[in-house]
Amino acid sequence: MLDHIKQTDPETFDNILRExxxxxxxxxMIPSENYVSPAVLEAAGTVLTNKYAEGYPHKRYYGGCEYIDKVEELAIERAKKLFNAKFANVQPYSGSPANMAALFALTDWGRQGKKIMGMALDQGGHLTHGHKVNFSGILxxxxxxxxDPKTHYLDYDAIEELAKKEKPHVIIAGATAYPREIDFKRxxxxxxxxxxxxxxxxSHIAGLIVAGVHQDAVQYSDVTTTTTHKTLRGPRGAIILTNNEELAQKINKIVFPGMQGGPHEHLIAAKSVAFAEALKPEFKEYGKQIVRNAKALATSLIENDGTLxxxxxDNHLILMDVTKNGTIGAEAEKALGEAGITVNKNTIPYDTRSPFSPSGIRLGTPALTTRGMxxxxxxxxxxxxxxxIKNPKNDDLKKKIEAEIVELCKKFPLYPELTELAQKYLKPSSSFSIFYTLSIKKSFKLWKKN
Ligand SMILES: Cc1ncc(COP(=O)(O)O)c(C=O)c1O
Structure with missing residues (x-):
C-alpha cells in the first residue's frame, strides 16, 4: 500500500501519511467534507486516469474507449436512478464548473438572459450563485x-416579491451555509x-435527498447540480441532472466541448462506485443518522450556551454565532483546530463583521456519521x-480535550490499514513513550521518518 509513492516521492508519501x-x-466537522469508502478511494486511483475520452459514450474523439464507455454509462445510469432523473451528465470536474455549465445552458452562454437570482454569499449562498468576484457575478x-432578518429562515414571499420586481431569467435555489430545509416546490x-x-x-444536501430526509429538488427544477463529495460521499466532482431533453442536449454540449476537455474517467468510476453505495438501503439510514446527529449536536451546543x-x-449543518460567547469565528476555528476539531469560520446572516473575520463558525455531521458516531x-x-469556544486561549484545556478526542476516534476507526502504515513510517520520537496518549498535533512535529 502506497509502496510506490514511498519509493518515488518520500516527501509526498510523508505528507499523505500525516494527513x-x-x-x-x-x-x-466541516459540513462539506466526508470520508469516502475504500472502494471509492480505489476507483479514484486506477489506470482510468491514463485515458483520454473527449466526447460521450460511443461518440468519442479518441480510440480505445470501449471500457471507458461502459464505466461512464454505468455512472450515468446510476445517477439517473439515484435522483430519479431522465438525464445525467457525470463529467463536470467539480461543483463550480457544473454550475457554470448549467447557467450557460439555461441562458445560451448568457446571450438569452443576463439576469440571475441566487442566495447572497454572506447569507448562505455559494460564490457561483452570483457573487461579484465569481464568473456568475461578472458575466x-x-x-x-x-x-429573513429576524428568523434567518428563507422568506419565500420576499423572494417571490423580488423575483416579480427583477424578472430574472434563472433563479438558483440552494445554499452552502443554510441549516434548514429548502422548499424547492415553492x-x-x-x-x-x-x-x-x-x-x-x-451540493450540500444531495445525500439527504437520496436518503429521503430532505425534500427532493430534481422533480421541481429545470436543472439540478450537485457536487459528489459532500453528503453524497463520493470523490471530488459533480453531476448535472435534468428531466428536459432539450436542456440535456444543451448541457452536454456546454460541458464538452464548451467548457471542458477530456473527462476524468477515474473519478467518474469513483462517482459510479459512490452511486452504487448510495443506492443501497444502508445509505438511507446513513442520511437519517446525519440529521439525527446534527440535531443532537445542536441540542448539546444550545444547552451549553451556544447561539445557533x-x-x-433540519439538515447536516449548524451555523453558530460565536460572538455571543466572547470570541470570533477565526479565533474559534483556530482554537477548535488546536484541539483536533476541524470547522470553518463563516459569516452569519447580516454579519456586522467582515468575511475575513466573521462572527460565526459552520459545522456539520456528515463525516462523523460516516465513521459511526x-x-x-x-x-x-x-x-x-x-x-x-468559551476558553479559546486555554492551552491546557485544549490539550486535555485533544487527548480525549484521540481516544474517541480510536473507537471509530476510519482507514485502519492506512493508519497502520502511517504509524509504521511516522514514528513518535523517543520523547514520546506511549503512542497517541499525548497530543497528536504536538507529536506531529516530533515525528521523524523511520
Ligand atoms: C452549494 C455549493 N455549490 C457549489 C459548490 C462548489 O463546488 P466545488 O468546490 O467542487 O467547485 C459548493 C462548494 O462548497 C457548494 O457548497
Whole structure:
C-alpha cells in the first residue's frame, strides 16, 4: 500500500501519511467534507486516469474507449436512478464548473438572459450563485435574495416579491451555509410566476435527498447540480441532472466541448462506485443518522450556551454565532483546530463583521456519521466545542480535550490499514513513550521518518 509513492516521492508519501493521521485522529466537522469508502478511494486511483475520452459514450474523439464507455454509462445510469432523473451528465470536474455549465445552458452562454437570482454569499449562498468576484457575478446581472432578518429562515414571499420586481431569467435555489430545509416546490412556483428557469444546486444536501430526509429538488427544477463529495460521499466532482431533453442536449454540449476537455474517467468510476453505495438501503439510514446527529449536536451546543442561527438545524449543518460567547469565528476555528476539531469560520446572516473575520463558525455531521458516531458522541462533542469556544486561549484545556478526542476516534476507526502504515513510517520520537496518549498535533512535529 502506497509502496510506490514511498519509493518515488518520500516527501509526498510523508505528507499523505500525516494527513491520514490528521483525518483518523481528529473530528472532521466541516459540513462539506466526508470520508469516502475504500472502494471509492480505489476507483479514484486506477489506470482510468491514463485515458483520454473527449466526447460521450460511443461518440468519442479518441480510440480505445470501449471500457471507458461502459464505466461512464454505468455512472450515468446510476445517477439517473439515484435522483430519479431522465438525464445525467457525470463529467463536470467539480461543483463550480457544473454550475457554470448549467447557467450557460439555461441562458445560451448568457446571450438569452443576463439576469440571475441566487442566495447572497454572506447569507448562505455559494460564490457561483452570483457573487461579484465569481464568473456568475461578472458575466450576469445579479439580484440576490436574503434570509429573513429576524428568523434567518428563507422568506419565500420576499423572494417571490423580488423575483416579480427583477424578472430574472434563472433563479438558483440552494445554499452552502443554510441549516434548514429548502422548499424547492415553492421555488418552482416562484420561478413559474415570473417565467424563470429554476436551477437547484443540491451540493450540500444531495445525500439527504437520496436518503429521503430532505425534500427532493430534481422533480421541481429545470436543472439540478450537485457536487459528489459532500453528503453524497463520493470523490471530488459533480453531476448535472435534468428531466428536459432539450436542456440535456444543451448541457452536454456546454460541458464538452464548451467548457471542458477530456473527462476524468477515474473519478467518474469513483462517482459510479459512490452511486452504487448510495443506492443501497444502508445509505438511507446513513442520511437519517446525519440529521439525527446534527440535531443532537445542536441540542448539546444550545444547552451549553451556544447561539445557533435559526435556533437549530433540519439538515447536516449548524451555523453558530460565536460572538455571543466572547470570541470570533477565526479565533474559534483556530482554537477548535488546536484541539483536533476541524470547522470553518463563516459569516452569519447580516454579519456586522467582515468575511475575513466573521462572527460565526459552520459545522456539520456528515463525516462523523460516516465513521459511526451517534447522538451520544454528538452530545459530548457539543460540550467540548463550547468549552473551547468559551476558553479559546486555554492551552491546557485544549490539550486535555485533544487527548480525549484521540481516544474517541480510536473507537471509530476510519482507514485502519492506512493508519497502520502511517504509524509504521511516522514514528513518535523517543520523547514520546506511549503512542497517541499525548497530543497528536504536538507529536506531529516530533515525528521523524523511520
Ligand atoms: C452549494 C455549493 N455549490 C457549489 C459548490 C462548489 O463546488 P466545488 O468546490 O467542487 O467547485 C459548493 C462548494 O462548497 C457548494 O457548497
Amino acid at each position: 491520514v493521521l490528521r483525518q483518523e485522529f481528529g473530528l472532521e 450576469f446581472d445579479v439580484s440576490s435574495y436574503k434570509v 421555488f418552482r412556483e416562484i420561478a413559474d410566476s415570473v417565467g424563470a428557469y429554476l436551477l437547484s444546486d443540491i 442561527i435559526t435556533g437549530g438545524t 451517534k447522538e451520544k458522541e454528538m452530545e459530548q462533542i457539543g460540550v467540548w466545542i463550547m468549552e473551547i
